[in-house]
């Protein structure tokens with residue numbers, strides 16, 4: 001079964017539901033414009049409920065050093081997710097600054113976008129293969145937008161990778177079957193409204209991968 005990351009958690013009950021369902025990665029968003037955004041203090045309280053063996057991932061969008069320091073002072077993150085326009089050099093810088101594994105998100109719409117996965121594979125520890133947000137979208141991710149999974153058929157990457165973008169309990173099994181993803185990441189697909197996680201959909205998402 002593919003491993004699961006549930007992203008955008010804001011409520012201890014949803015952290016518990018994700019852990020109970022079997023998620024191996026939990027995501028906490030440090031990006032003010034997101035409906036899933038948490039403060040460092042809120043995230044610290046949530047991460048306190050995360051058991052050993054489940055990784056706490058901090059999601060950032062073009063963070064400056066000050067934000068990274070402020071969050072890491074209070075939140076014991078295991079992985080840094082970069083979901084903005086960070087260059088490969090900036091990814092390397094953040095890895096050195098934080099001392100943590102860095103996962104770089106790359107937005108995919110067409111075959112030519114895949115080349116970036118090679119560039120970032122040289123510096124990041126993990127890759128997150130997401131749909132490219134529409135021009136002018138308020139958020140660079142978390143939009144429930146999928147891309148053409150056929151683009152990934154037969155591809156290999158330099159680093160371990162997660163599949164994201166518009167995944168839901170209804171489509172995740174097919175996405176894994178087509179792409180061979182070993183880890184899948186979901187945010188809006190397990191919500192009842194933007195920023196509001198749904199316990200039943202979290203359970204259904206993980207169960208969809210068990211059949």
Ligand SMILES: O=C(O)c1ccccc1N[C@@H]1O[C@H](COP(=O)(O)O)[C@@H](O)[C@H]1O
Pocket residue numbers: 007008027029031034035036059061083128130139140141142143144145164165166167185186187188189
């Ligand atoms: O979830 C957010 O609010 C978010 C904000 C800014 C950048 C990325 C964000 N989420 C990430 O986007 C992908 C796909 O999300 P979805 O399942 O399509 O809603 C996922 O990696 C989230 O971690």
